[in-house]
Amino acid sequence: MKSIRELYRIGTGPSSSHTMGPRKAAEMFLAGHAGAKGFEVTLYGSLAATGKGHMTDEAIIDVLSHANVPVNIVWKPDVFLPYHPNGMKFASLNSVGFPEDEWTVYSVGGGALEYEGMQHEGSGEIYNMNSMTEIKNYCERTGHSYWEYVEHCEGPGIYDYLREVWEAMKAAVERGINRDGRLPGPLNLKRKALNYYVKAGGYRDNLKSRGLVFAYALAVSEENASGGVIVTAPTCGSSGVVPGVLYHLWKSRNFSEEQMLHALATAGLIGNIVKHNASISGADVGCQGEVGVACAMAAAAASQLFGGSPAQIEYAAEMGLEHHLGMTCDPVCGLVQIPCIERNAYAAARALDANIYASFTDGVHRVSFDKLVKVMKETGHDLPSLYKETGTGGLAKDYEQM
Numbered sequence: 001m002k003s004i005r006e007l008y009r010i011g012t013g014p015s016s017s018h019t020m021g022p023r024k025a026a027e028m029f030l031a032g033h034a035g036a037k038g039f040e041v042t043l044y045g046s047l048a049a050t051g052k053g054h055m056t057d058e059a060i061i062d063v064l065s066h067a068n069v070p071v072n073i074v075w076k077p078d079v080f081l082p083y084h085p086n087g088m089k090f091a092s093l094n095s096v097g098f099p100e101d102e103w104t105v106y107s108v109g110g111g112a113l114e115y116e117g118m119q120h121e122g123s124g125e126i127y128n129m130n131s132m133t134e135i136k137n138y139c140e141r142t143g144h145s146y147w148e149y150v151e152h153c154e155g156p157g158i159y160d161y162l163r164e165v166w167e168a169m170k171a172a173v174e175r176g177i178n179r180d181g182r183l184p185g186p187l188n189l190k191r192k193a194l195n196y197y198v199k200a201g202g203y204r205d206n207l208k209s210r211g212l213v214f215a216y217a218l219a220v221s222e223e224n225a226s227g228g229v230i231v232t233a234p235t236c237g238s239s240g241v242v243p244g245v246l247y248h249l250w251k252s253r254n255f256s257e258e259q260m261l262h263a264l265a266t267a268g269l270i271g272n273i274v275k276h277n278a279s280i281s282g283a284d285v286g287c288q289g290e291v292g293v294a295c296a297m298a299a300a301a302a303s304q305l306f307g308g309s310p311a312q313i314e315y316a317a318e319m320g321l322e323h324h325l326g327m328t329c330d331p332v333c334g335l336v337q338i339p340c341i342e343r344n345a346y347a348a349a350r351a352l353d354a355n356i357y358a359s360f361t362d363g364v365h366r367v368s369f370d371k372l373v374k375v376m377k378e379t380g381h382d383l384p385s386l387y388k389e390t391g392t393g394g395l396a397k398d399y400e401q402m
Contacts, residue, residue, distance in 0.1 A: 001127035001276045003154060004268030008165045009111045009232045013224030014336040016236040017086050017281055017389075018047060018054030021107025026063035028113075029090040029103055036092035036100070038070040044087040046283035047107065048077035049390040053185065053334025055227070077390065083116055084108055085283040085388065109281030109289070110232050127153045130276050132314055132369040135269070139310040146304065146313060147265035162261045162268075165231050169220070169243035170250075172230050176219025183225045185335045187401070192341075193219035209252065210349060217244025217348035221341040234271040234280040234293050237329075237336050240344035241294035242267055242301065245351050249305055259305060266304040267297035270317045270369075277370070278377035282329035283389040285380020291343045292324030292376070296369075298351035303358055311363025318369040319354040320347075325372070326379050328387035330394030339395055 011020045026041075033039075041060050043051050051057055057073045064071045070093075081087035084106040091099040106114045129135050135149055144152075151158060177197045183189045193215050200211025221240035224230045233242040242264075250260055271280065274293045279285045299320035303313040324347070332338040386393030 001125065001130050001272045003126055004150065004158070004265070004272055005161055006112060007110060007232070007234055007268050007271045007275060008162070008264070010164065010168045010229065011111060011232070011236075013227050013230055013236045013239070015054040015056075016111040016232045017107045017109050017283060018051060018056045019059045020111035020232070020236065021086070021113055022047070022056050022088060023059040023063055024111065025088060025090065025105045025107065025113055026060045029092075030064055030067060033092040033101060034067060036067065036069060037095045038072070038093035038097060039064045039067070040072045040074060040091045040093060040099070042074040042076060042089040042091075044076050044089075045080040045085040045385070046389040047086045047088055048075040049392065050331055050334035051075070053331065053391070054336065080385065081106070084114065084281070085385065086281065109279060109284065110234050110275065127272070130273065132273050132317075132373075136310045136314050145262070145266070146269050146300075146310065147262040150265040150269050158265065159261050162264045163257070166257070166260055166264060168229060168231050169233075170247060172220045172223045172228065172239075173216050173243055173247045175228065176223045177215055179222070183222060183337055184227070185337065186333055187335060187337055189337050189341075191222050193222055209248070212252070213244055213248040213348050213352065214345045216247045217241060217345040218341060220244060221344040225335070225337050225341060233267070233297060234275060235282070235290045237282060237287075237340050238290040238294035238344060238347070240341070241291065241347045241351065242298045244344065244348035245298040245302055249302060253305070255305055263301035263304045266313065267301040270297045270300045273369070274321075274373050274376075278373045279380065285377060286383050286388050287327040287329040287343065288321070288324045288376055289380060290329070291340075291347045292321045292327055294344070295324055295347040295351045295354070296320035298348060299354035299358075302352055302355035306355065306359060308355070308359060309363055312358045312361065314369050315361060315363050315365050316354045316358035318365070318367060318372055319357060320351050321369070321376065322367065322372050323350065325376060326383075328383065328394045329389040330387060330396040331389065331391055332396045332399045334391040334396075
């Protein structure tokens with residue numbers, strides 16, 4: 001597996017696969033073709049189907065326009081390239097508009113890019129174990145925690161990066177719970193985080209706790225939907241779950257910064273295992289790979305904070321993902337708003353429930369996390385493309401404003 005630095009990416013929303021990835025690809029292509037007389041970028045499959053709502057074209061044009069030459073975007077939503085649903089082809093043009101060079105690249109989720117015949121951009125493999133079972137057995141045998149295994153593989157410098165991640169997550173929550181108004185786009189969706197935050201203060205104990213975790217997750221998701229700075233955890237579309245849970249526990253339980261960084265390391269390990277062995281791309285496996293994985297990450301982090309054993313942490317993560325199995329990715333109007341934002345809030349609450357459930361057990365259960373990851377991948381590939389970030393099925397089909 002690669003570094004969790006490539007899982008946790010600090011950037012702007014609303015989509016890691018449809019905004020952050022294409023922006024990165026445009027930057028890479030421009031760097032090698034600064035003398036081009038024009039550019040043509042063809043978007044395929046899911047990128048073309050929901051690219052307008054995800055601001056894919058705006059991200060690409062924003063980068064390539066620095067060359068002060070024409071940029072043309074071609075949309076081909078019905079063409080799915082075999083490597084991955086999020087394909088795009090960059091072409092540099094000569095003075096008469098003919099292509100001089102072409103590059104096909106894929107945005108595979110979480111802001112990462114892949115090209116045919118090449119590995120992920122970024123760091124090389126740094127983890128010597130890639131399955132939850134292997135890592136859990138290692139931790140139980142040696143007495144190490146999951147975060148200690150992350151530190152062993154990444155080096156102590158990983159905490160400097162996780163500190164940046166934690167600060168960005170906190171900032172997103174705090175911006176989001178202090179903003180009112182409506183989100184951009186044709187849905188005219190009203191922000192809810194501030195309202196939930198205020199109302200939660202009027203309740204006691206359990207209801208207050210649940211209202212606050214809703215508010216914090218909504219806050220980050222609404223920041224993402226408006227193009228604000230967030231952290232992919234594991235994606236932009238699911239970026240509210242982990243910070244929603246961790247911010248709530250940090251504020252309510254007074255955990256130290258060191259404990260929060262350890263929790264982020266554990267959560268990152270969970271996300272990394274899924275990313276390596278399956279997918280975190282909604283266009284590839286549906287929303288189970290985004291919100292489902294985020295819930296698993298948050299559940300594991302919560303279990304870590306409350307002293308869960310390696311087996312209990314694995315069980316909490318397994319439940320967080322299992323009960324999102326088969327979830328479709330069906331963004332209304334191609335926007336990361338309905339049902340994405342509410343799903344983040346609900347998944348944050350589910351993550352806390354998964355932690356509580358696992359804490360009542362010894363961690364022994366029948367379905368392993370690794371088995372579930374395999375099933376999630378198979379289930380996602382069995383889903384028709386209209387349920388995988390194309391905006392043509394599920395809730396997105398024939399949507400009418402109420």
